[in-house]
Amino acid sequence: MITKAELSIPEYFDTQKVSEVWRVPYQKRAHQAKEWAVKYSIQPAATDKKQICLLIIDAQNTFCLPEFELFVGGRSGSGAVDDSLRLCKFIYRNLHSITTIAPTMDTHTAMQIFHPIFWINDAGEHPLPAATLITLEDVQQGIWKVNPAVADSIAGGNYSALQKHALHYVQKLSDDGKYPLTIWPYHSMLGGIGHALVSAVEEAIFFHSIARNSQALFEIKGGNPLTENYSVLRPEVLDGPDGVSIAEKNAKFIDKLLGFDAVIIAGQAKSHCVAWTIDDLLTEILARDVKLAKKVYLLEDCTSPVVVPGVVDFTEAADAAFLRFAGAGMNVVQSTQSIDTWPGFSWLGF
Structure with missing residues (x-):
């Protein structure tokens, strides 16, 4: 049995491709992984004592x-x-x-409390992502309000309940000493690359x-x-x-x-x-x-x-x-x- 320090890195691993998007050749890698397990006497994880x-x-x-x-x-x-x-x-x-x-x-998904479309100001503008922190004072003073147009998708059309939740939410973040609500760019979108x-x-x-x-x-x-x-x-x-x-x-x-x-x-x-x-x-x-x-x-x-x-x-x-x-x-x-x-x-x- 080999020691923990002896495993090498498979030849297929290309350091130059780490910053790229590409399709993993699953069947080929599966075959290579089985060969790797035999070569290095790698046992099934279920046998691990620790x-x-x-x-x-x-x-x-x-x-x-x-x-x-x-x-x-x-x-x-x-x-x-x-x-x-x-x-x-x-x-x-x-x-x-x-x-x-x-x-x-x-x-x-698109309509979440930290995405721009969730919020709106009196000019009808959404907050700029990555550059906007929405504080308790912002919501109390009406600088940022919940976008009424999202209430149907998120709260069954109950805008007042959604606005009440928004105030409670930033209050809770403040009380618990957490980061202020950050408006992020749309990201990690379900179904997207x-x-x-x-x-x-x-x-x-x-x-x-x-x-x-x-x-x-x-x-x-x-x-x-x-x-x-x-x-x-x-x-x-x-x-x-x-x-x-x-x-x-x-x-x-x-x-x-x-x-x-x-x-x-x-x-x-x-x-x-x-x-x-x-x-x-x-x-x-x-x-x-x-x-x-x-x-x-x-x-x-x-x-x-x-x-x-x-x-x-x-x-x-x-x-x-x-x-x-x-x-x-x-x-x-x-x-x-x-x-x-x-x-x-x-x-x-x-």
């Missing part, structure tokens, strides 16, 4: 490719592309150690599934029109103005993650969906057993923060969040390091 989950957050075209809507460039300008390259290499090198890969899929996984990442996940006989654990998030859903574990707001539930935390997936012996986290964006997911996971850990934080590993070189040059830079906020996670007992690691050398991995018995 269960390792790689949680990949929103590695979708919309966030990871430069020509798409919400490319996460970070300060380098090529952040998510570089992250995807390192992530693919990490998957291939550690194919025999990763039990399950869990990709999350940010999933939206932007919604799809980055081709190179999809290919690596598929190869892993076949080589290890392990179904990828896809998690869909973000489809509720009345709330943001940065974290895959829970929406930003769970109730409406009358206390009636509009959403709930993803208890089943939380239990699934915490059932693994180790959870490795990567994806986009470090400042938003990644940070919010980790924060929610930490909240669950602190409520159950603080020692569970030791089983969480954050691939810091496989995630980048949102940076819109001249508009906003979330780098410092993202870095501060990761420092807080490390202070709580989670492990901040690099994908280029052997997992055998990661801090605390001996605690898991690897």
Whole structure:
């Protein structure tokens, strides 16, 4: 049996194609994955004595490719592309150690509370995406109001209820100390190319599934029109103005993650969906057993923060969040390091 450090990267992997969209040749890759398993004596994931989950957050075209809507460039300008390259290499090198890969899929339709069409001002204009934060004061003063034309699609024509919800929503964000409501460009649109996984990442996940006989654990998030859903574990707001539930935390997936012996986290964006997911996971850990934080590993070189040059830079906020996670007992690691050398991995018995 080989050691964890001995797997190589398949010859078909083309580093120059990580920033492109293309069709994965599934049948060919499946055949190669079976050959790979034989060559390296890779056993089915069901035989793993220690269960390792790689949680990949929103590695979708919309966030990871430069020509798409919400490319996460970070300060380098090529952040998510570089992250995807390192992530693919990490998957291939550690194919025999990763039990399950869990990709999350940010999933939206046009009429959602964070898209321009949801809001309107007295001049009949929609807010500019990526440049508009809607605060509690904005809604209280009527600077931004719910677009009456969307009420039929979202609230059965009840515009007053929808406006009441909007006020409650920004109030709740303010009270809970969350980011103000950001108006984002239309992105991760269900059925669109932007919604799809980055081709190179999809290919690596598929190869892993076949080589290890392990179904990828896809998690869909973000489809509720009345709330943001940065974290895959829970929406930003769970109730409406009358206390009636509009959403709930993803208890089943939380239990699934915490059932693994180790959870490795990567994806986009470090400042938003990644940070919010980790924060929610930490909240669950602190409520159950603080020692569970030791089983969480954050691939810091496989995630980048949102940076819109001249508009906003979330780098410092993202870095501060990761420092807080490390202070709580989670492990901040690099994908280029052997997992055998990661801090605390001996605690898991690897």
